[in-house]
Amino acid sequence: MAGVVELNRTDRVVVVGAGMAGAQAALGLRQGGWEGRIALVGEEPHRPYDRPPLSKDVLLGKADSTAFDVDWEHLGIELLPGRRATGLERGVLHTDAGELPYDGLVIATGAEPLALPGAAGAHVLRTLDDAMALRALLTAGRSVVLVGAGWIGAETATVARELGCRVTVVEAGPAPLAGALPPELGALMADWYAAAGVELRLGAGVAGVEPGAVLLADGTRLAADEVVVGIGARPATGWLAGGVELDARGAILVDERLRTSLPGVWAAGDCVSYPSARAGVRLTVQHWDHALQSGGAVAASLLGAPTPYDPVPYFWSEQFGRMVQYAGRHADAEEVLWRGSPQDASWAVLWLSGGAPVAALTVDRPRDLNQARRLIERGTPLDRELAADPAVPLKSAAR
Known part of the structure; x- marks a missing residue:
């Protein structure tokens, strides 16, 4: 991994990515005694916010914002929203709003939803704007087709039924949560869909999406006022090509202290692949708890703590x-x-x-x-x- 870079606590640190991992990194630095400038750069126009409520309270209309309750100005953390990272070289982060010099950099740009070929016009649920747009459409009596019976699919189906929508979930695998659990366990959850009044179609590939319908690979045409795709996510690292070392899936390769291959650059959250002595392999984890813990751990690493990052992975879902x-x-x-x-x-x-x-x-x-x-x-x-x-x-x- 990277050569060791010693930072002074008066140096400037830029954190790119204003989700949970980035926010925790910035907070951890300041609360850990970092005296220099800290800038938190986010692609979205909003103040840093929490994502799990998007598929719950925001879709249900119980909340319009999930912003972290943090006085960033009081902490002396500069927020730079609405700036998209476009490239990286040693000492300089390039954005669509200009260059940002840094002494230390934390990359926490997270993950982006996988696209479904032939599904132009379908919705995804990743950002606050995604959730607000979808909320306006989930009204009683409308037909909604969700592609993917993973965590997001199940949570969105739960909310759509609560709002009175007619819901169908299409899953290419043999059972819900096919990518996360053994099929025999995921199969036990299929009954939850039926009990909630959700039609679940397993082993069903999607051939395309057209206005008012989803076309399945077997020729079936499902009526759909709205289509929501939740088939996984990939590290949001396309802007890093040639900047730091990535694995085959685009995750940033870090060492046990979350340091990248570029000196002076660390990474945390959904976009990293870290070595786990506990598991004996590298792991890429795309869940809230990992973002929370790795954000704190990357701050500790910049502050000089030698502790390896290797937690027990954890995630949760509220569904049906x-x-x-x-x-x-x-x-x-x-x-x-x-x-x-x-x-x-x-x-x-x-x-x-x-x-x-x-x-x-x-x-x-x-x-x-x-x-x-x-x-x-x-x-x-x-x-x-x-x-x-x-x-x-x-x-x-x-x-």
């Missing part, structure tokens, strides 16, 4: 009246252990390796998730019989 939470990484697990049954009001699944949990999925069992996360972090073996009893606190099953 349920709180779904996941922690860890189940890819290399040796066995699966259930706490309760999918027929219960709440249940959980643990993935174990060497008798210790490496991942957990919980449905309306937040206490289980919190305790599992700590057990995963410590690599604590479990008593399987106790761990399988949902009446026993998970921490009590630790050996």
